[in-house]
Amino acid sequence: MGNRANSFSYYGSTRGTFRRLYARYGGNNYGSVRTAIAMYGSSHSIVENCVVTQDPSVQDSVEGIKVNRRDGNANADGNRIVGNVVYGLSSGQGRAYFIQGNERMKDNYFSNNVSIGNAVGIYQRNDENLLAEYNTIVSPSEKGVLQSGYPNAQSCDWRLGAQIQTSVILDAPVGISRSSKFLELPASCPTTAYGNLTATGNHIAASAVSENVENGSACNQSPVFDTERYGFGAYLFANTCSGKQLGAEVLYQLQDTAPTEQSLWPWPMEERILNESGQSVTYASSGGLWKQLP
Numbered sequence: 001m002g003n004r005a006n007s008f009s010y011y012g013s014t015r016g017t018f019r020r021l022y023a024r025y026g027g028n029n030y031g032s033v034r035t036a037i038a039m040y041g042s043s044h045s046i047v048e049n050c051v052v053t054q055d056p057s058v059q060d061s062v063e064g065i066k067v068n069r070r071d072g073n074a075n076a077d078g079n080r081i082v083g084n085v086v087y088g089l090s091s092g093q094g095r096a097y098f099i100q101g102n103e104r105m106k107d108n109y110f111s112n113n114v115s116i117g118n119a120v121g122i123y124q125r126n127d128e129n130l131l132a133e134y135n136t137i138v139s140p141s142e143k144g145v146l147q148s149g150y151p152n153a154q155s156c157d158w159r160l161g162a163q164i165q166t167s168v169i170l171d172a173p174v175g176i177s178r179s180s181k182f183l184e185l186p187a188s189c190p191t192t193a194y195g196n197l198t199a200t201g202n203h204i205a206a207s208a209v210s211e212n213v214e215n216g217s218a219c220n221q222s223p224v225f226d227t228e229r230y231g232f233g234a235y236l237f238a239n240t241c242s243g244k245q246l247g248a249e250v251l252y253q254l255q256d257t258a259p260t261e262q263s264l265w266p267w268p269m270e271e272r273i274l275n276e277s278g279q280s281v282t283y284a285s286s287g288g289l290w291k292q293l294p
């Protein structure tokens with residue numbers, strides 16, 4: 001919490017873990033970057049069970065959880081972003097889960113994450129083969145998932161690709177979109193084609209899917225979320241499609257991305273965070289996620 005460019009940062013390292021952090025973005029007095037949890041040029045690291053929101057009074061465009069490689073970072077491969085919640089980044093172009101960079105990245109993984117009320121749920125601007133599965137994206141003001149090439153990549157073999165699967169996108173103007181603007185490769189490169197975006201086994205409601213997406217099979221079973229009872233907490237329950245998981249489950253504490261038997265709610269350090277910030281992580285009556293716990 002507080003007025004910093006990034007609430008939490010991890011730079012140029014490997015095998016780090018962000019676990020059960022709470023970031024309530026409060027503004028930026030240090031420059032143009034506005035990110036809650038940022039990993040720059042770091043690989044094989046984990047962000048799990050973190051919650052990100054922003055102070056309602058902040059007017060900055062805030063990024064939630066970002067993986068970034070650029071300008072000489074060694075790499076940013078194989079990171080796992082699992083079991084997180086980003087909500088209420090309502091000012092400007094808030095992106096819940098953001099992956100970008102002007103140098104090659106690969107094998108990053110987004111799973112069991114929830115985005116509620118942000119401009120974009122997942123925004124991809126790099127990674128050769130991003131896998132995003134079992135995510136729940138609700139009420140984005142712009143797009144559920146957006147793939148858009150990073151300008152001025154430094155290598156002719158730079159590619160952009162993603163598989164979006166077994167996820168739920170609700171109440172979105174556009175569900176999944178691949179930007180029609182091609183990547184700006186160096187002039188010496190033989191082509192500007194930059195990869196693909198495929199979508200398989202997702203449920204997309206009240207949304208339009210871009211013509212630029214290669215669609216596979218879709219889930220036609222509407223997910224059921226008991227928001228009247230649980231509020232935003234309802235979106236932390238996974239649904240099913242043909243007996244298989246559909247969307248995110250964020251109910252139990254993770255340990256190196258594996259679920260344990262220990263409940264995640266009420267949020268660890270709930271009382272301290274409420275006392276220090278005036279905002280709850282858990283209880284909707286004080287700005288948190290849950291009307292009532294299950």
